[in-house]
Amino acid sequence: MxxxxxxxxxxxxxxxxxxxxxxxxxxxxxxxxxxxxxxxxxxxxxxxxxxxxxxxxxxxxxxxxxxxxxxxxxxxxxxxxxxxxxxxxxxxxxxxxxxxxxxxxxxxxxxxxxxxxxxxxxxxxxxxxxxxxxxxxxxxxxxxxxxxxxxxxxxxxxxLWVDILPFRSGAKIGAITMGLSAFVGREIEFVTGKLALPALFDKVAGLSVYLIEHGNVVKDGDTIGANASERIAVRYKNSDVFGGLPVFCCTDDFT
Known part of the structure; x- marks a missing residue:
């Protein structure tokens, strides 16, 4: 099986x-x-x-x-x-x-x-x-x-296959998937200081379904976005928040 x-x-x-x-x-x-x-x-x-x-x-x-x-x-x-x-x-x-x-x-x-x-x-x-x-x-x-x-x-x-759950990271908010790893080996952990929670969920949902469709096409260190002005940094790591869970660690906060 x-x-x-x-x-x-x-x-x-x-x-x-x-x-x-x-x-x-x-x-x-x-x-x-x-x-x-x-x-x-x-x-x-x-x-x-x-x-x-x-x-x-x-x-x-x-x-x-x-x-x-x-x-x-x-x-x-x-x-x-x-x-x-x-x-x-x-x-x-x-x-x-x-x-x-x-x-x-x-x-x-x-x-x-x-x-x-x-x-x-x-x-x-x-x-x-x-x-x-x-x-x-x-x-x-x-x-x-x-x-x-x-x-x-x-x-x-x-x-039906992926949960998207909110969490707080200091003054910022985040969302973590559960279930995406069955498709691509990692979950998404997205932390933002810019987006409201509904917009954050939309971003994580969009990236989740994209990865389910295309496989693990996002590499460690990539910068992705839905358009030329959007910048989301992606790093491979084990989550500091969720017990070392392997994640795509995403952020849209650039300084």
């Missing part, structure tokens, strides 16, 4: 999905998939695999809750008020991952996200999704946003 983009679908009660129903839902939600040999009708109910175009996605049902991660659920609680209650009550989960390794992490993310959406559409017990061990989302949000799994750049649902 593709471990870096492995996803866990939380279940209120342990169940084994009917994969023939999941395949039908996947085809209905994403008719652009080329399903060979009759597609959904050919998938056995108890199959652990589902075909997405030329790739296979594995689904394994586990009759136990996932290990508790207080940091994960504390982050999730900032946007999902019921997250800690869902984490405490769930009794089972499904492991979902691309079989083998995709040429690009984005391909694995798109396909896995689409399959999770189809699982949620057909398994009422689904109550949440943990993505790459770093990001947690409610099932209803995933069900809706995953419809855009195959949308062209920049409209695919990268917010």
């Amino acid at each position: 593709s471990n870096s983009l492995l996803a866990l679908v939380l279940l209120d009660n342990p169940v084994t999905p009917d994969m023939s129903a999941v395949a039908k839902a996947l085809h209905a939600r994403h008719p652009e998939f080329a399903m060979d040999n009759g597609g959904a009708q050919q998938v056995q109910a108890d199959s652990p695999l589902i075909r997405c175009g030329n790739e296979l996605v594995a689904v394994m049902s586990m009759p136990a809750p996932i290990p508790q991660d207080p940091g994960l659920w504390a982050r999730a609680a900032t946007t999902w008020s019921e997250s800690e209650a869902v984490a405490a009550r769930h009794q089972g989960h499904m492991i979902v991952s691309l079989l083998g390794k995709a040429e690009q992490p984005l391909i694995a993310a798109r396909l896995t996200t689409a399959v999770i959406g189809a699982l949620i559409a057909t398994v009422p017990e689904c109550c949440g999704v943990v993505w790459a061990g770093r990001v947690a989302r409610p099932a209803d949000v995933w069900l809706e946003e995953s419809r855009w799994s195959l949308a062209p750049y920049p409209d695919y649902p990268f917010r």
Whole structure:
């Protein structure tokens, strides 16, 4: 399996999905998939695999809750008020991952996200999704946003895969991503004394989706910007704020 983009679908009660129903839902939600040999009708109910175009996605049902991660659920609680209650009550989960390794992490993310959406559409017990061990989302949000799994750049649902969290750095404000490292090996840590928080979030979101699309094309020491007048310095480092986390350390403060 593709471990870096492995996803866990939380279940209120342990169940084994009917994969023939999941395949039908996947085809209905994403008719652009080329399903060979009759597609959904050919998938056995108890199959652990589902075909997405030329790739296979594995689904394994586990009759136990996932290990508790207080940091994960504390982050999730900032946007999902019921997250800690869902984490405490769930009794089972499904492991979902691309079989083998995709040429690009984005391909694995798109396909896995689409399959999770189809699982949620057909398994009422689904109550949440943990993505790459770093990001947690409610099932209803995933069900809706995953419809855009195959949308062209920049409209695919990268917010299912990456959290953007605010912090303070002295008199300045900052934002850190969680989840981007599954795609490019590092998170973004952006500190600014110029931007308001909404504008900072927009900058980090834009850079995140750009890196997800193009890979790690930003090098240590680069200066980047959306236009000729914008200057953002990027350095590779281990975060001083977040426990040595490898980051693209970004700043727009030039003296």
